[in-house]
Amino acid sequence: MDPIRNPYAPGAGTPPPELSGRDELRERVHIAIERIRLGRASKSVLIIGLRGVGKTVLLDHMRLRAERDGHYSVRIEAPEERSLPGILAPQLRQALIKLSRFEKAKDLSHRALRALAGFAKLKVKYNDLEVGLDFEPEPGLADNGDLESDLQDLLVAVGEAARAADSTFILFIDELQYVPEDQLAHLISALHKTAQLSLPVTLVGAGLPQLTGQMGKAKSYAERLFDFPFVGALTPEQARDALAIPAAAEGVDFEPAAIDYIVSETQGYPYFLQEWGKHAWDIATNSPITLADCREATISAVAALDASFFRVRFDRLTPLEKRYLRAMAQLGPGPHRSGDIAETLGRTSQSLAPTRAKLIEKGMVWSPSHGDTAFTVPLFEQFMQRIMPNLEC
Ligand SMILES: Nc1ncnc2c1ncn2[C@@H]1O[C@H](COP(=O)(O)OP(=O)(O)OP(=O)(O)O)[C@@H](O)[C@H]1O
Ligand SMILES: [Mg+2]
Secondary structure (H helix, E strand, O other): OOHHHOOOOOOOOOOOOOOOOOHHHHHHHHHHHHHHHOOOOOOEEEEEOOOOOOHHHHHHHHHHHHHHOOOEEEEEEOOOOOOHHHHHHHHHHHHHHHHHOOHHHHHHHHHHHHHHHHHHHHHHOOOOOOOOOOOOOOOOOOOOOOHHHHHHHHHHHHHHHHHHOOOOEEEEEEOHHHOOHHHHHHHHHHHHHHHHOOOOEEEEEEEOOHHHHHHHHHOOOHHHHEEOOEOOOOOHHHHHHHHHHHHHOOOOOEOHHHHHHHHHHHOOOHHHHHHHHHHHHHHOOOOOEOHHHHHHHHHHHHHHHHHOOOHHHHOOOOHHHHHHHHHHHHHOOOOEEHHHHHHHOOOOHHHHHHHHHHHHHOOOEEOOOOOEEEEOOOOHHHHHHHHOOOOOO
16 A cells, blocks of 8 residues: 555654553653642652663653643653763753743743753763853852762752742653663652652653662662553554554554454564554555455564664674573573573573673663563564574574
């Protein structure tokens, strides 16, 4: 069918034509943000999930809604090897300038910008911190040169400005698992401080499953301050909606068997649903899209995933890391005992501990419980078997 009208949207952070199955979580975050606006207690929310389940698109949706509702926000992604102050400061500046246009919040926004000017002193420690200065720093305000106290001062100043505008200031931070532990700890204590003062500042974050443990390790009280909703594969019904609703909007149907087939091939994982939908649409010549169309789509959808979604991750691995993942794949979808993986490679778990640690750091695997290792990318074991037909290559 007409590829120009193809509604499906596989890609990193690409908004789906139908954001299926996430209404409850969106509502929960909306309620939290509105409660915080009123100075009522509500935990910050960290969305946890594997690769490709839709964390980024959820953050974007939530942000759009919050901004529409009159809140202020920053939207950042924690990349590997950048510091939190480095990515936070420029975005914060922009948001504060916007907030300062609101007459009631003008003075306090300017004060927050002064705090940001003091915060810029941290450049000595975090040399990727670059921020245009609009005001002179105020002596004693966020200018200690110590991230813990300066971030607290800064977020308190931001919270006071947001309160003056009757709004909530929201930090939307994606890929939070890449923030180093000490910086994460300082972020948690700054949020703790604003919560204690009932200031309207909150974090809506997203990250891989290892984030839950990292937060607890960074600050033992983190679990009292945050909710960790898990997003995963869609239920069969939600997955059917994700496929059928966008097609129906274009006047196109699926045969019931065709849709069931895609739901089962993709196991309901959002990224895969978009990829299969896109290929099935392009292959089909008319409505309804048939089971035969969808079977054919499997071949091109898998090829597309291998070339993008899976491949970008694979290319960042050392030869030994690849062999480690291949050994995991040998054992099945997982999780697997570290000892079993080592045995498959003819090694000891101790000698492979650094490799495993590196894979966790890169966000390729995580540890669901002590001594267990699981992939963070759904269906990665099948990809590993395709790309490395045996353990030796
Ligand atoms: N609820 C949903 N229903 C249907 N499709 C979805 C849904 N959520 C996300 N998608 C689609 O899944 C794909 C992946 O989404 P997204 O990039 O947000 O995932 P992610 O969890 O952030 O992945 P990663 O961990 O790799 O960053 C996109 O193509 C998006 O359109
Ligand atoms: Mg993402």
